[in-house]
Amino acid sequence: xxxxxxxxxxxxxxxxxxxxxxxxxxxxxxxxxxxxxxxxxxxxxxxxxxxxxxxxxxxxxxxxxxxxxxxxxxxxxxxxxxxxxxxxxxxxxxxxxxxxxxxxxxxxxxxxxxxxxxxxxxxxxxxxxxxxxxxxxxxxxxxxxxxxxxxxxxxxxxxxxxxxxxxxxxxxxxxxxxxxxxxxxxxxxxxxxxxxxxxxxxxxxxxxxxxxxxxxxxxxxxxxxxxxxxxxxxxxxxxxxxxxxxxxxxxx
Numbered sequence: 001x002x003x004x005x006x007x008x009x010x011x012x013x014x015x016x017x018x019x020x021x022x023x024x025x026x027x028x029x030x031x032x033x034x035x036x037x038x039x040x041x042x043x044x045x046x047x048x049x050x051x052x053x054x055x056x057x058x059x060x061x062x063x064x065x066x067x068x069x070x071x072x073x074x075x076x077x078x079x080x081x082x083x084x085x086x087x088x089x090x091x092x093x094x095x096x097x098x099x100x101x102x103x104x105x106x107x108x109x110x111x112x113x114x115x116x117x118x119x120x121x122x123x124x125x126x127x128x129x130x131x132x133x134x135x136x137x138x139x140x141x142x143x144x145x146x147x148x149x150x151x152x153x154x155x156x157x158x159x160x161x162x163x164x165x166x167x168x169x170x171x172x173x174x175x176x177x178x179x180x181x182x183x184x185x186x187x188x189x190x191x192x193x194x195x196x197x198x199x200x201x202x203x204x205x206x207x208x209x210x211x212x213x214x215x216x217x218x219x220x221x222x223x224x225x226x227x228x229x230x231x232x233x234x235x236x237x238x239x240x241x242x243x244x245x246x247x248x249x250x251x252x
Contacts (some may be wrong), residue, residue: 045071045072049068059085077126078126080121084118089110091119095167102167105172142166144176147159159182161187171190174190183209185205185206187204188204189203198239204232205235208230209229210227229250232250
């Protein structure tokens with residue numbers, strides 16, 4: 001009976017020596033469990049994915065995102081957000097790619113333009129086999145610099161443009177400054193894509209021009225106007241009607 005306590009002590013020491021080994025074996029397992037990626041959402045209804053960087057032709061893509069949602073329903077859809085920077089001609093080619101065709105809708109030929117673009121694009125559409133353009137929701141904004149477009153409208157060349165652009169599936173708006181036939185001007189350009197809209201294009205130009213500068217626009221100004229005057233011109237392209245230019249002069 002005197003050996004029993006000693007035997008029990010030895011067995012207890014052996015168990016204590018085995019415990020650190022078991023803890024070491026269990027610890028990596030706990031670490032592996034912690035390193036497992038978290039689910040997309042707690043309910044499993046969407047799958048977000050981050051874009052850190054990339055490229056499209058010679059445009060650089062910045063931090064963006066791709067999100068697939070509706071995973072708990074039969075109606076899956078995707079949202080894409082991507083910022084792009086690079087040459088304006090390439091940016092216009094992207095916007096002109098089928099089925100978008102936005103550059104063609106505003107009569108811009110990408111290879112005839114020059115400048116730089118910083119774009120923020122968002123697409124959203126259902127994940128279906130037979131996707132229609134009407135199902136695609138698009139919105140985008142862009143800051144354009146050093147813009148040059150020959151014969152942008154009515155025999156007017158634009159240079160040194162600094163413009164902000166916003167586009168959706170139904171319209172385009174562009175505002176900023178540029179030199180039109182060499183004359184500094186403020187520009188407001190609106191384009192409506194649906195054929196049901198009564199006006200397709202409206203371009204408003206505000207500038208202050210002297211006699212020689214006004215002559216560059218080939219417009220019939222009254223002969224009695226002499227010296228610099230403020231000019232507020234609006235170019236309209238109504239659907240089914242002739243295009244026209246309306247002008248208001250500030251003689252003060």
